[in-house]
Amino acid sequence: MAFPITRRMDADRFWSTMEASAQIGVGREGGLSRLALSDADKAMRDLFVEWCGQAGLAVTVDAAGSIFGRRAGADDSLPPVLVGSHLDTQANGGRFDGIAGVLAGLELVRALNDVGHVTRRPIEIVNWTNEEGARFSPPMVASGCFAGQYALDWVHARPSDDGPTFGDELKRIGYLGETPVGGRSIDSYFELHIEQGPVLDAEKVQVGVVTHGYASYGALVEFRGETAHTGPTPMDKRHNALLAAARLLVAVDDIGWEYSATGGKATAARLVAWPNKPGILSDWSQAVCDVRHDDPDTARAMADRMHAAVTEAATLAACEAKILDTWEWGGRIFDRALVNLVRRKAQELGYSHRDLPSQAGHDAYFMTRICPTTMIFTPCKDGITHNNAEFTTKEEISPGFDVLMHSVVAQADRG
Amino acid sequence: MAFPITRRMDADRFWSTMEASAQIGVGREGGLSRLALSDADKAMRDLFVEWCGQAGLAVTVDAAGSIFGRRAGADDSLPPVLVGSHLDTQANGGRFDGIAGVLAGLELVRALNDVGHVTRRPIEIVNWTNEEGARFSPPMVASGCFAGQYALDWVHARPSDDGPTFGDELKRIGYLGETPVGGRSIDSYFELHIEQGPVLDAEKVQVGVVTHGYASYGALVEFRGETAHTGPTPMDKRHNALLAAARLLVAVDDIGWEYSATGGKATAARLVAWPNKPGILSDWSQAVCDVRHDDPDTARAMADRMHAAVTEAATLAACEAKILDTWEWGGRIFDRALVNLVRRKAQELGYSHRDLPSQAGHDAYFMTRICPTTMIFTPCKDGITHNNAEFTTKEEISPGFDVLMHSVVAQADRG
Secondary structure (H helix, E strand, C coil): CCCCCCCCCCHHHHHHHHHHHCCCCECCCCCECCCCCCHHHHHHHHHHHHHHHHCCCEEEEECCCCEEEEECCCCCCCCCEEEEECCCCCCCECCCCCHHHHHHHHHHHHHHHHHCCCCCCCEEEEECCCCCCCCECCCCHHHHHHCCCCCHHHHHHCEECCCCEHHHHHHHCCCCCCECCCCCCCCEEEEEEECCCCHHHHHCCCEEEEEEEEEEEEEEEEEECECCECCCCCHHHCECHHHHHHHHHHHHHHHHHHCHHHCCEEEEEEEEEECCCCCECCCEEEEEEEEEECCHHHHHHHHHHHHHHHHHHHHHCCCEEEEEEEEEEEECCCCHHHHHHHHHHHHHHCCCEEEEEECCCCHHHHHCCCCCEEEEEECCHHHCCCCCCCCCCHHHHHHHHHHHHHHHHHHHHCC | CCCCCCCCCCHHHHHHHHHHHCCCCECCCCCECCCCCCHHHHHHHHHHHHHHHHCCCEEEEECCCCEEEEECCCCCCCCCEEEEECCCCCCCECCCCCHHHHHHHHHHHHHHHHHCCCCCCCEEEEECCCCCCCCECCCCHHHHHHCCCCCHHHHHHCEECCCCEHHHHHHHCCCCCCECCCCCCCCEEEEEEECCCCHHHHHCCCEEEEEEEEEEEEEEEEEECECCECCCCCHHHCECHHHHHHHHHHHHHHHHHHCHHHCCEEEEEEEEEECCCCCECCCEEEEEEEEEECCHHHHHHHHHHHHHHHHHHHHHCCCEEEEEEEEEEEECCCCHHHHHHHHHHHHHHCCCEEEEEECCCCHHHHHCCCCCEEEEEECCHHHCCCCCCCCCCHHHHHHHHHHHHHHHHHHHHCC
16 A cells, blocks of 8 residues: 555654653753763653654664664565664754654654555664764764774774763663664665755755765864973973964864855864963863865865864974874765655655755765665754754644655655 | 071981972872862871971961961061962972972971071961962962952852862861961062073073063953854854864964064963864853063063954954953062072072073062062973973072072071
8 A cells, every 4th residue: 555645744743752852951041962871861762762662663772872763664574764863962952953853753653653554665763872972072973883984892982071981871871782783784764854054944945855965074183292381481392282273273264264155164173182271381182173065176175274284283383293083974975866756755745845965964974885875954943053042843844754754655665 | 696607408308308299199200290279289288287397387277278387586576587389289290399499498497496596587488379270270379369469259269170169179178277368467578499491400500599570461261152063054154162262372372482582472371162072163262371571561562462362363253252360470579689688698608690580470479569579499400390300409409498598597587
């Protein structure tokens, strides 16, 4: 029996789950501070697992803590269509980023249950651990592990800013699962997400068909210098690692401005130093920075400049620099057939839609490495995100949800 | 009975106290990490109080935690001559900075006891609380309070980086004394200190007659911006407080280089931000910076440039800046008569000596505001300080000690 294109979202049921989520890990007014593997994250996970059970899903947790809820297919031997996002947030996060994508997956399953539609392929919904990287660096570490990008031991050894490792905290909150991470066939991956940009909201377009991701390059850089007194130490005898990091972050920001006319961005995101005290020069620092551009060649050029800036910052501060980690994502990574499917479903459903790129990083980026993947964007007021003022409405999410639902069902049912 | 100029330091006895101190709050190899009001600071204080008692001193602790050991004078109604420095260190501190000056005061008392010499005026030795400012900002807060610069309540309310306030920690370690802070007549103040600069070591000169301090201006600056996503947020919509602070620190360093030919220094000393995470722009930061020059007018000009840099950094990062605190010290502050006395005693004792300025801040700077004050410098290997490689020997300290002892006795015995 076909799944009728007339089916629409039960927006109130979906929204009740969003509102329950908004009570867990409350941050600043209107926002959330639900850092990965915190007590609040555990409370949200527990609720999500409970909901999955109520929806008849078979729940498994993998060894990176990602939670999968599986709805059997008519031919359950086929690889599943995977739908999801993340339930963790930034320290000053909003109530929608990531969360809407996971709970859309749950709502999708409930919608299928409502009409008793069994898809040909199984459907799995997923909550990826630590997408944000707000407590454990780097971000998207669990989907990266699932896609074979990161070794599990390495993931478990990631330190939090507050002390315990990723592995310690998984164990502590009871989400160190026994299921191996990845290593299995996935038919395709869909992720619904608020746009985190102003385009849909400004143009009053209902659905964003995500064609590709901004090409992004990031780096975690360490500088080593020498402690000394801030008073008598002559300028040419200084090896101030704090200054080296500050010089890098300023240089990276300058790169962003140079490319801003064509939509380029560069970010001074994080700086830590030791001892980082008034009377003493710091002998250690770390900085995190990244560059992004819609054009992959331009992004590559920006990244080259960022790497040159590392050397220059170290030279100017007479410190040693070491690039501890680099990452890149984005580009023309989404599956053309899936992008076309999403666009077609938006048309069939009668929703206004437009193609647009993703500028943020998403778990979907890693999934492109192992299966056809695409994303669907919904409006986000003024493009504000990673801020407690992040805002959207159930009316704004519904069209994107409907497109997700019909695309996923079509994909799962295809012959 | 006069105190004979032939008396010299008991270097071994003095050194045994330095070595005992070097066992308390051990940091990196050869260094100390004895932060103010920590358990290690308490242990050092307890030992110092015990030593004071053994030397027959009447010990009092004031409400800012500073410890005074008093040796009665023949005319005990006269204001005391005060001698001291500090026993706290930086996080990567040395074994001599401050400590030598306090324990020289103790040794001076022991030397007077050896010959039963009672000075006309009382002599007090002092350990000032939190000279370094390595745990509670600003530095030199207890001597500043003693000199009427800071209100006691304000001092008690200073937060540590690790949570509790200055007042909490004074209470916890048992050094919240009942003696009022300052408000009494002090005849004069002497402070012996390692030079924290390379001059005496390089020129093989035994004693530094400190004529004045580098004029120094510092500021604690706060920036406020707005959190947002590091990805999609356009460059011209960013209000990254971390970047504002980084821009300030780079600009301040640039100022230092511009004046380095004439010995000017400018320091990017401290930067903290929130959330300070990879995926989000920070909406709050604080930076500490300072400028120093031997010429007061030049230092003033550097300070003006530093303040202009605050505004420019805020403008470039589209943040709000607020200068939370400023401080200044140094200049021609030491008492000419005491400086002459120190120089004369060095001559009488036959030690090589030279005039030189202090470039670091010291408790002595605040004491100049309430009594005639001077300092005596001893060599410091390669000028290295605020580092575990800080180094000197008992042979290098002895001449400075002898000059201190004879200067203090002459000052205390004068008619």
